[in-house]
Every structure is written in C-alpha cells, then in structure tokens.
Amino acid sequence: MILKKKKKLNIPKFPRLIIDTLKSKGFDAYIVGGCVRDQLLGLKPSDFDITTNAKPEDIKNLFKKTIDTGIKHGTVSVLFYENNVPHVYEVTTYRVDGRYSDGRHPENVTFVDDLREDLRRRDFTVNAMAYNDDIGLVDEFDGLSDLNNKIIRAVGNPIDRFQEDALRLLRAVRFAAKLGFDIEKETARAIPVLASNLRQVSRERVQVELTKIITSKNPDYIKLVKKYGLDRYICDGFNKIRFGKFDKEPKNHMAYASLLYNTEPDFAKNILKELKLDNNTIAAVTSLINAKEYYYRLVDFSKKTKRGKNFDIVVKESIDYLKYDLTHDFIKLLYINEGKNKTIAEYEKKVKEFETHKIPIFIKDLDIDGSVIKDIGFIGEEVGAVLKNLQKIVYNNYRLNNRKALKDIVEKAYNIYTK
Numbered sequence: 001m002i003l004k005k006k007k008k009l010n011i012p013k014f015p016r017l018i019i020d021t022l023k024s025k026g027f028d029a030y031i032v033g034g035c036v037r038d039q040l041l042g043l044k045p046s047d048f049d050i051t052t053n054a055k056p057e058d059i060k061n062l063f064k065k066t067i068d069t070g071i072k073h074g075t076v077s078v079l080f081y082e083n084n085v086p087h088v089y090e091v092t093t094y095r096v097d098g099r100y101s102d103g104r105h106p107e108n109v110t111f112v113d114d115l116r117e118d119l120r121r122r123d124f125t126v127n128a129m130a131y132n133d134d135i136g137l138v139d140e141f142d143g144l145s146d147l148n149n150k151i152i153r154a155v156g157n158p159i160d161r162f163q164e165d166a167l168r169l170l171r172a173v174r175f176a177a178k179l180g181f182d183i184e185k186e187t188a189r190a191i192p193v194l195a196s197n198l199r200q201v202s203r204e205r206v207q208v209e210l211t212k213i214i215t216s217k218n219p220d221y222i223k224l225v226k227k228y229g230l231d232r233y234i235c236d237g238f239n240k241i242r243f244g245k246f247d248k249e250p251k252n253h254m255a256y257a258s259l260l261y262n263t264e265p266d267f268a269k270n271i272l273k274e275l276k277l278d279n280n281t282i283a284a285v286t287s288l289i290n291a292k293e294y295y296y297r298l299v300d301f302s303k304k305t306k307r308g309k310n311f312d313i314v315v316k317e318s319i320d321y322l323k324y325d326l327t328h329d330f331i332k333l334l335y336i337n338e339g340k341n342k343t344i345a346e347y348e349k350k351v352k353e354f355e356t357h358k359i360p361i362f363i364k365d366l367d368i369d370g371s372v373i374k375d376i377g378f379i380g381e382e383v384g385a386v387l388k389n390l391q392k393i394v395y396n397n398y399r400l401n402n403r404k405a406l407k408d409i410v411e412k413a414y415n416i417y418t419k
Helices: 013-024 036-041 055-063 115-120 143-148 158-164 167-179 185-200 205-214 219-227 251-260 265-274 280-291 292-302 310-338 342-356 370-376 381-396 401-416
Strands: 029-032 049-052 064-072 075-082 085-093 096-098 109-111 131-133 136-138
Touching: 013 029, 013 049, 013 075, 029 036, 036 143, 036 219, 055 075, 055 085, 055 310, 064 085, 064 096, 158 167, 158 185, 158 370, 167 185, 167 219, 167 280, 205 219, 205 251, 205 265, 219 251, 251 280, 251 310, 265 280, 280 292, 280 310, 292 310, 292 342, 310 342, 310 381, 370 381, 381 401
Parallel strands: 049 085
Antiparallel strands: 029 049, 029 131, 064 075, 075 085, 096 109, 131 136
C-alpha cells in the first residue's frame, strides 16, 4: 500500500463520526474519491464518500438512520440531522466487481477486506485515493502525481476500465473539463476504440455528463467529444452539430444554447428531447435560438440610414417573445457568439432603456383589458386579436397607451367591423 502520510486533509464532523464509529468496532474506514481529489487541489468537496471493510449489515447496525441506497453493490447511506437539516453520506464496503454484461453495471460484487482491491476497480487515478487521519493518504496508483501533472489517467488498463463502464468514456472528458487537465495518451487512445459502447448508456446518464462538461470552467472541452468520436453516440444528429462559442456559464439553458447556437430551433429541440432535458430548459434554449431571427432583422435595420421606428419595434417584439430575463441572456449569448458589434450594443442599450423607463411592451402593460373590448362588442378569439393589434399600435407610439385613446381605437375598429 502506497502511503503519503504528510498530506493532511480535512474530514468534517459527520464523516469523521462515521469513520470513528466504524474504527471503534474494529473496521477500517476512509474518505475516498472526489472529496480526496478536490481537497488535494485546494477545492471544496461537494460531498464526502466513505469506504470501509465493514459489511452493509454492520453499517446498518452501527447507525440509527440508514438508507439502502445501493445495498446490492455494498452502499448504505447514513443520515444525520442537524437543526432539522438532513446530511447524507454514502458508505460503501470494499468490493471487487463481477462481469459487466451491460457495459455499465457489474452483474455482482464481491466484498473484500483489502482497500487496494477496492481502489483498483475505480475509474481514474485521481479518483482512486483514500484518506484517514491515522493512515494518511493511500495512493496506490499515483493519483497525486497525476494531479500535479494535470493528467486524467485510467486506473490500470484503460480498455478494461472503459469496457466495464461505457459512461467512463464521457467521464474522462468531463473530469478533464472540470479540472482543466489533459487526458493521458493511452487513456485517450482507448476512447475512440470503444466509443460505440456509449450506445449502451441511458440518454439521461449521458446528458448528466454532457451538462457537466458544458457548464464547467472549460466548456470548450466539448470539442474532445468530436475528437474522440463520441459525438456519433451521444444521440441522433449530435455529430452534425457545429458547436457555438462558450463562456463560463453555470446556467444549463445558456450552456446548451451556446452548444446548439448554429442549429435550427426544431433540430435543437429534438436534440434536447433525446437527451431528456427538462421542459423548462428545452423551452428556454429553443426560444433563444429562435430569437436569432430578431437579431438578423436588427442587423438589416442597422445597415439602413433611414430606419424610422423599425429598430425599436423589433427590439420590443423580441422582449415580448423572450421576456426580460431571457432577453438579457440572449444579449450575452449574442456577444459570445457574434462578437462585440454596434448592433448588439444598441440592442442592449434599447432593452435597458425600455426596462428602466417601463415602456409598455407586453399585452398586460396595455391600459385596457379584454373585458372592455368585450363590452364594446368583440367576442371569443376576436378579443385576443384586438389586444395584439393594440400592442402593435403602442409599439409605434407608447403615448397612446391610455384607456381613453385605446378604447376610441377599439370602438372605431368595431364600427368598421360591423358595417
């Protein structure tokens, strides 16, 4: 066992309690995986996983509140409450995995007493380190050196690791993007060899990894998906995408709008549906891509010396379509993908002006409602059509947005309509 005792890591209260409880009963216990990796990089771990030679039934007997998260594979979640807030930690028994018939999950696992055997089954060296205060850092596969050299390397033979779990093909890119690392040569060579195995993985799991790549600090690493031939197996049509430009963006809808910026809205919608994105993200992304039509119209008006109120009207139409929050996102998306130019700058200026001065944009901003229009005599779908026409009139002259003026316009229209 390779030990590096000089490395001192932080173990928070509840993971420490779990480790101390297990050790008091004669078991080994360590924090393991991402929480070790992140601390060695000076990052704050999002969660703490524990590995132990205690069997699942031992874990359940030692703690009051447990959940059988993945008991078939040796994982029990231990639950604590502090100020009515739940804290959940996965505790997994040392194991070796059986045959991976589906390219994703082992058919069975065998519990073992040797930490090294458990670490050997893990995906990448940077995720295959364990730690406790008594023993120090257990680094059987030189993950610390790979962290220092900024390398993602498979544990052992990369072909074996990727054949065991095809999602690791995409996870290699995800960890490289998350950390800004390179993928080690032998590991990288193995990815295109087994790329087609990604078909075996559910689209939901593929989408989770894809999302983490494009919302990372290095979203351009998505290009590695094409480089290694994984794009053909993400979902139908994904390999046809000419990726847009990215910014460091934690919002899913913005990241996917950048990814799909150069596609048509219907194509983008199909991709997002295949990847099982939520409906809100799908709606936001397709709206942002659709809104490029407004930008192209603004570009045309920008070229004309005499454009009248047309530029302002298109800006208002785009705001009505996107609403303000998504309009601000759209402006950011344009700057990223179109570069800084006068059209976007003027568009941004107008949006801020209309929002600041509360210029009427939406039908709800009209100083008249459907009940007044019904009282005048319009019925059914006619009411909505009248409101839409009033909206256009106000776009041309927002000073007409007063109840009397709008009512006069509707009454005149009704008189003409009923003649």
